[in-house]
Amino acid sequence: MSVEVSSAASGPSSFPGLPKAAWQDVAAEGALSAAQSHDVELSTEQLRSLYRLMALSRRVDRQAINLTRQGALGVFASSHGQEAAQVGAVFALEAEDWLFPTYRETVGTFARGVDVVEILALFSGSWHCGFDPYQYRVAPLTTPLATQALHAVGLAMAARIKHDPIVALTFFGDGAASEGDAHEALNMAGVFGAPVVFVVQNNGYAISVPYRLQTKTSSIALRAAGVGMPGIRVDGNDVISVYGAVKTAVDRARRGDGPTLIEAVTYRLEAHTTADDTSRYRSDDEAAEWRVRDPVERFLRVLRDGGVVDDAFVAEVEAEGEATAARMRDSLFDAPAGDPREMFDHVYAARTPQLDAQRALLEQELRAGEEH
């Protein structure tokens, strides 16, 4: 699939030489416009933060793959190559906003500030969700596809009912876009004008099945026309464009002007998960084409050219990445399994007599195990 890359045209921006954002809009009649460029306000400090989060994400992702190969995680779904789409989108949120990620958005969740070890609890098998959603305003990473999009819509509807000016952002993928829940979420958000931003990371594949087998249309953003909301198609490997597009949508939602569907076109450079084998369904050449558009390296070039970052800053971020990776290793290797009795504690607000009886049975088994 061809992607229009944001232009480096001159114009007002946060520092001389910062490329403008660019994206395509879905017109009311349901066709994509040519890419238009837009000014994006990002301070030097914000640009450095964006780079830091993307570079750390890359390191965290690689470490998670390594830890899976070494047995500390049972499985992992990599975000390698999708850092711009995730970090750029999350960067547009305010502290009071909510994020509804899936298992693919580990780095977006990391960029939101959730502790990486807590995020990886899902994959390490210590608990299904390792963090407190209320602490970070981040819902648990969801595995049944597109289901979380409805949770985002419901939360956004509730916020509107309570007159709270907050926004819910949810990710889903090109495969999940085929699920009924994706349509129900888009349609309901449209009907109720819910302050939601839908970011579809179109990474080309649903495990092995390519985009062309998910939909006959050229862009998932086109669905926006069918549910009466603005649609945007953006280069998901260009963090400035992703940020610009999502910020526009977040501002619109916060103003009370309703939801937006954004398709961020990107590529899953790694396999679906560590249990997957890409050689069975795609060529190395195809991946190589996308490696040239590596979102982290591309952004770093822009920042270096603009004098926003220097070698010292890059080295500083790299050192932070190594420290984070080391902490991941230390925390996830040999992490205690936890107390199996806890499986009875959170089924209901209070344990039922049935659960008490079953807990007692397990208790007996555990004691017998200790004696032997």
Place this chain on the structure above:
Amino acid sequence: MELTMAGALNAALRDAMRQDDSVVVYGEDVGRLGGVFRITDGLQAEMGTDRCFDTPVAEAGIAGTALGMALYGLRPVVEMQFDGFSYPALNQVISHVAKYRNRTRGRVGLPMVIRIPYGGGIGAVEHHSESPEAYYSHTAGLTVVSPGTPGDAYALLRASIAFDDPVIFLEPKRRYWLKEDLDLPVTAPPIGEAIVRRAGTAATLIAYGPMVNTAMEAATRAADESGWDLEVVDVRTLSPVDMDTLVTSATKTGRALVVHEAARFAGYGAEIAAELSERAFGYLAAPVLRVTGFDVPYPSAKIERHFLPDADRILDAVARLLEY
């Protein structure tokens, strides 16, 4: 005042909404129309369109957005228009609504109610007479409630709305027009407690929802026609079930019969029978019997009466139970 079950449910919703601003009611046709069974009649007019509103026809959407609302601190009470149309929402209910508290290690509870008119006996077309209680009862994390009387409909719906975990509230639609003299607000034993509706000595009939009335009718006829003194226990909360009350009754009478409309195989009665035989085995004079619908897709309206358990089928089974 004399209220139908439909009227009692309507009053419960209205009173809950008046008392607590965080209660919102939505679903298909629940706003302007007041619901196809009029359970939400007048709520939108009184509470406004933010508190009671219609949605697109999207059952997964209704359940999924309710989760999001509960996550944000509201207490959504949503309606699935009919039992047979609650299935598109099962993925949301089983994968998320039931699991969220556990998934988040107790950090996020979901105070939400999914109301479902269920069961047959109203001459409806296909998909409007299903009894899905076993699907929900089998799912850990759900609280499954079904009232059998107008008073209980009021009390249990109020309790469900105030409950801090998700409740599947199964309304026996053929009993919507059942009347009872009630003083509102009705108080009743809480969620999680069964009730002995009729004390007796010869055998225990265990029923819930639409079959409570049928079991009571059977017990009355048994006394009148045969001199059998039957006890009737109304389960009320199907899950987590109040097994102690059921065991106490079966232990006392020595004979127990579970009645439900739903199909027999792997049905709710199988679980109750198994528990009773495990916990009351030494006191039982006979095996626990079941009187249920048949293991067939729900039949069409003109023959549904042959599917539905009635007092005759119950009394035939009681006769077998007493012969042991």
